[in-house]
Amino acid sequence: xxxxxxxxxxxxxxxxxxxxxxxxxxxxxxxxxxxxxxxxxxxxxxxxxxxxxxxxxxxxxxxxxxxxxxxxxxxxxxxxxxxxxxxxxxxxxxxxxxxxxxxxxxxxxxxxxxxxxxxxxxxxxxxxxxxxxxxxxxxxxxxxxxxxxxxxxxxxxxxxxxxxxxxxxxxxxxxxxxxxxxxxxxxxxxxxxxxxxxxxxxxxxxxxxxxxxxxxxxxxxxxxxxxxxxxxxxxxxxxxxxxxxxxxxxxxxxxxxxxxxxxxxxxxxxxxxxxxxxxxxxxxxxxxxxxxxxxxxxxxxxxxxxxxxxxxxxxxxxxxxxxxxxxxxxxxxxxxxxxxxxxxxxxxxxxxxxxxxxxxxxxxxxxxxxxxxxxxxxxxxxxxxxxxxxxxxxxxx
Amino acid sequence: xxxxxxxxxxxxxxxxxxxxxxxxxxxxxxxxxxxxxxxxxxxxxxxxxxxxxxxxxxxxxxxxxxxxxxxxxxxxxxxxxxxxxxxxxxxxxxxxxxxxxxxxxxxxxxxxxxxxxxxxxxxxxxxxxxxxxxxxxxxxxxxxxxxxxxxxxxxxxxxxxxxxxxxxxxxxxxxxxxxxxxxxxxxxxxxxxxxxxxxxxxxxxxxxxxxxxxxxxxxxxxxxxxxxxxxxxxxxxxxxxxxxxxxxxxxxxxxxxxxxxxxxxxxxxxxxxxxxxxxxxxxxxxxxxxxxxxxxxxxxxxxxxxxxxxxxxxxxxxxxxxxxxxxxxxxxxxxxxxxxxxxxxxxxxxxxxxxxxxxxxxxxxxxxxxxxxxxxxxxxxxxxxxxxxxxxxxxxx
Numbered sequence: 001x002x003x004x005x006x007x008x009x010x011x012x013x014x015x016x017x018x019x020x021x022x023x024x025x026x027x028x029x030x031x032x033x034x035x036x037x038x039x040x041x042x043x044x045x046x047x048x049x050x051x052x053x054x055x056x057x058x059x060x061x062x063x064x065x066x067x068x069x070x071x072x073x074x075x076x077x078x079x080x081x082x083x084x085x086x087x088x089x090x091x092x093x094x095x096x097x098x099x100x101x102x103x104x105x106x107x108x109x110x111x112x113x114x115x116x117x118x119x120x121x122x123x124x125x126x127x128x129x130x131x132x133x134x135x136x137x138x139x140x141x142x143x144x145x146x147x148x149x150x151x152x153x154x155x156x157x158x159x160x161x162x163x164x165x166x167x168x169x170x171x172x173x174x175x176x177x178x179x180x181x182x183x184x185x186x187x188x189x190x191x192x193x194x195x196x197x198x199x200x201x202x203x204x205x206x207x208x209x210x211x212x213x214x215x216x217x218x219x220x221x222x223x224x225x226x227x228x229x230x231x232x233x234x235x236x237x238x239x240x241x242x243x244x245x246x247x248x249x250x251x252x253x254x255x256x257x258x259x260x261x262x263x264x265x266x267x268x269x270x271x272x273x274x275x276x277x278x279x280x281x282x283x284x285x286x287x288x289x290x291x292x293x294x295x296x297x298x299x300x301x302x303x304x305x306x307x308x309x310x311x312x313x314x315x316x317x318x319x320x321x322x323x324x325x326x327x328x329x330x331x332x333x334x335x336x337x338x339x340x341x342x343x344x345x346x347x348x349x350x351x352x353x354x355x356x357x358x359x360x361x362x363x364x365x366x367x368x369x370x371x372x373x374x375x376x377x378x379x380x381x382x383x384x385x386x387x388x389x390x391x392x393x394x395x396x397x
Numbered sequence: 398x399x400x401x402x403x404x405x406x407x408x409x410x411x412x413x414x415x416x417x418x419x420x421x422x423x424x425x426x427x428x429x430x431x432x433x434x435x436x437x438x439x440x441x442x443x444x445x446x447x448x449x450x451x452x453x454x455x456x457x458x459x460x461x462x463x464x465x466x467x468x469x470x471x472x473x474x475x476x477x478x479x480x481x482x483x484x485x486x487x488x489x490x491x492x493x494x495x496x497x498x499x500x501x502x503x504x505x506x507x508x509x510x511x512x513x514x515x516x517x518x519x520x521x522x523x524x525x526x527x528x529x530x531x532x533x534x535x536x537x538x539x540x541x542x543x544x545x546x547x548x549x550x551x552x553x554x555x556x557x558x559x560x561x562x563x564x565x566x567x568x569x570x571x572x573x574x575x576x577x578x579x580x581x582x583x584x585x586x587x588x589x590x591x592x593x594x595x596x597x598x599x600x601x602x603x604x605x606x607x608x609x610x611x612x613x614x615x616x617x618x619x620x621x622x623x624x625x626x627x628x629x630x631x632x633x634x635x636x637x638x639x640x641x642x643x644x645x646x647x648x649x650x651x652x653x654x655x656x657x658x659x660x661x662x663x664x665x666x667x668x669x670x671x672x673x674x675x676x677x678x679x680x681x682x683x684x685x686x687x688x689x690x691x692x693x694x695x696x697x698x699x700x701x702x703x704x705x706x707x708x709x710x711x712x713x714x715x716x717x718x719x720x721x722x723x724x725x726x727x728x729x730x731x732x733x734x735x736x737x738x739x740x741x742x743x744x745x746x747x748x749x750x751x752x753x754x755x756x757x758x759x760x761x762x763x764x765x766x767x768x769x770x771x772x773x774x775x776x777x778x779x780x781x782x783x784x785x786x787x788x789x790x791x792x793x794x
Binding site for chain 2: 070138216
């Protein structure tokens with residue numbers, strides 16, 4: 001199961017919530033395992049809700065457009081009730097079918113309400129949720145949706161819950177960790193494949209294509225592909241260009257993919273030929289900062305401490321003017337999950353959190369150097385989920 | 398240029414807007430050609446704005462995080478002013494650099510405000526936008542952002558403008574049409590490549606991987622991949638499964654990719670072996686409906702008329718019980734652009750609109766049949782942008 005049930009119920013208790021409603025594609029998928037491609041691409045224009053109740057005796061409910069039901073049935077977490085809305089014309093002949101087709105036939109043949117908000121109100125009413133506080137993920141609702149809900153639930157206090165759901169998602173379940181590991185496995189193989197194609201005269205765009213081919217061949221989807229050479233490597237979110245690699249160039253990879261919807265994000269740096277002294281010594285400094293930060297990871301440690309260790313170590317190791325806004329972030333279903341390794345983030349690490357650590361250095365005219373890894377916080381420290389070597393690579397020229 | 402300037406100014410005039418502000422990644426990209434990967438993946442958590450002024454003498458402004466500036470400079474539409482906010486540590490040594498690096502150096506070395514909303518207010522104030530009505534794309538702002546804007550602009554009326562921007566986007570520019578054509582070219586080649594791999598014993602997931610490999614090899618990114626065989630083909634948004642294809646199966650493709658951010662969406666149907674009589678005759682009926690609908694496309698025609706023609710033709714041609722909610726949709730930067738070929742959509746076709754036409758048929762226990770094509774509305778009718786044959790395919794067994 002993707003959902004961290006224990007943490008969900010603890011946080012609902014802490015916030016005095018009678019129910020918690022997910023509306024964004026990410027939170028709907030996380031709470032129900034039901035994935036709707038139209039919801040992900042059309043967002044506000046497709047309304048899907050998952051309702052979790054404080055009373056665990058009440059089955060969680062997934063409310064979705066009738067046309068998406070086929071897909072949901074297969075993946076929906078056990079014990080959930082599926083309530084469709086709207087009309088969609090799938091012909092059923094009344095004859096008994098096999099497996100899911102029979103479950104879907106019953107759902108399709110049952111009459112349903114035309115509107116998602118009316119359906120949600122009915123679900124809450126029928127389960128006695130007529131007063132108290134309900135947390136609702138506000139991000140995928142329009143003002144019109146929210147106003148209609150408020151008017152229909154006049155004794156209920158609706159509290160925005162997008163941030164709360166993201167807080168629940170901070171501590172990963174085994175299934176999530178498995179998927180993150182596999183996402184990392186795919187991107188690591190893709191980095192190796194793309195690096196193997198690097199040589200003088202090849203363009204950033206060609207290397208990006210090689211990387212993305214390997215991502216797809218690994219059963220994942222490209223998420224972001226920053227492959228930047230020479231001066232371009234100084235721009236953090238550079239788009240792979242048609243610039244040809246030259247001898248002496250820095251080649252910076254900051255790349256990620258999605259595997260079964262879970263993200264990976266890794267950075268590595270290579271030099272075309274033998275590294276120049278500044279390239280080598282600055283890289284050693286950022287690597288030192290990253291490794292020192294990694295070694296501090298453990299339950300109970302505030303993330304701002306990790307940040308301080310990273311920046312201080314890079315400065316001491318050879319870049320005295322080093323500055324950063326953050327040295328890492330949470331990762332999971334989103335590329336940036338809640339938690340920034342930064343001075344103003346109050347998060348204290350817990351077992352099960354998954355954190356990226358990075359110490360990039362950008363200098364116009366010189367280029368950018370970067371190393372980034374993903375770690376799982378364990379009971380007594382951390383395990384690094386990324387596995388490929390972190391040294392500055394040298395591409396033979 | 399992606400932006401349809403003429404239509405933008407006409408609609409601003411019609412709505413009495415002094416300025417129009419884009420905030421969602423799609424609308425920001427459309428109005429400025431500046432693409433930020435973090436904005437696209439983090440949405441509300443990254444604030445980027447494009448401000449267009451009714452007074453064409455005032456240069457449009459792009460407001461974005463300082464860390465994204467490098468990427469923006471390259472692609473930003475001519476004549477736009479770039480105003481960054483926030484802090485991001487890119488080292489500059491003060492030495493003069495070449496090309497964009499020099500432009501970026503100047504931007505980075507200029508002091509900027511920490512906050513996006515403060516920056517937006519300052520931009521509006523400095524340009525005299527202190528009263529009147531301003532349209533603002535409300536979809537990527539939180540309540541907090543909107544309240545702060547309202548408080549700082551107390552003589553300005555802020556009107557939600559997400560729908561207005563999507564209305565502007567209905568009529569495509571030449572650059573958009575070029576990209577849609579190329580996106581279609583990639584997906585068509587990928588369908589051919591995947592179909593060539595279809596045979597008894599191959600799984601839906603294997604064919605999906607072949608399709609996505611060809612998409613990436615074509616320089617595009619997978620967007621959605623519905624490849625469904627046998628009974629699974631009856632579910633509109635089916636996820637490719639490990640079910641092996643069998644002789645006599647329907648094999649339904651409903652697939653799309655993004656090429657330079659523009660979407661394609663095409664559907665084709667094949668049978669493993671010789672089509673059974675019902676498969677053949679039903680497919681002929683939906684194809685007849687789709688082709689009749691296509692032939693009606695022309696400026697001045699209401700989309701609901703297209704819908705009626707499609708449904709009526711399918712019924713007359715062999716599926717008397719045929720029903721649909723819609724028989725197509727706009728396409729472009731979003732998979733579904735504003736315009737639904739449906740009875741309750743009031744849109745009247747205009748030259749430059751790009752429309753998908755489809756007449757899928759879904760029957761549980763039998764399967765799903767689908768044909769879908771993309772057409773550009775021209776001065777005297779339409780041009781079909783999809784090019785591969787529409788007949789029911791037969792995969793040799």
